[in-house]
Amino acid sequence: MNTRALLLVAVAVVCAAAAGRATAASAVGSWEEIANVDDPKIQELGRWAVVAATKRAGVPTNALTFNEVYAAEKQVVAGLSYRLHLEASSSGARYGRYVAVVYQQTGANTRELVSFEPTH
Template structure:
């Protein structure tokens, strides 16, 4: 009688059996379903504030309109934010990297959305 170790097969089924579900796969962007979440709004406000520091432009954060997140060694947030420059309201695409457990946050990109 042969003794077969089924652990690798079980691991494979566990890992790939949930791909079709709502599980999070590292490296892939997923929609943020509740953009009104205070944490998401805080990240959008951070993006505008950091852009103001780096560019010298004085935008006023209004809100996050939509976004996606990507699990890496932390989380990348790709957000579309609305901000005012004077009386004009524009949308901007931002990318913010965050490591909650270290308190680290970095604006990676901030571009005008045409």
């Protein structure tokens, strides 16, 4: 192989490696859809978020009943954040849709309800 061809191959390898690193770096901090929202872990996070939100609001924990997570995303940070789109019903049997953000620290068994907001 001549010097010119070898140089072109080396440049191509370096460019491909740099592109791979850029893709991996852009994934950190961006939201990624969770395809399987029926995963018991995701549904449990939604259930936990509803209970945590009612406790935070100072209302009885049965004032809002978890129904299901119907869409979810995750974000890699210093742990994982989950943005859960969920349905819950009030004691008057009214269904509502909410977006909950839950932060879960990697390696620890700690969770934090970052936000819980109704959607329109």
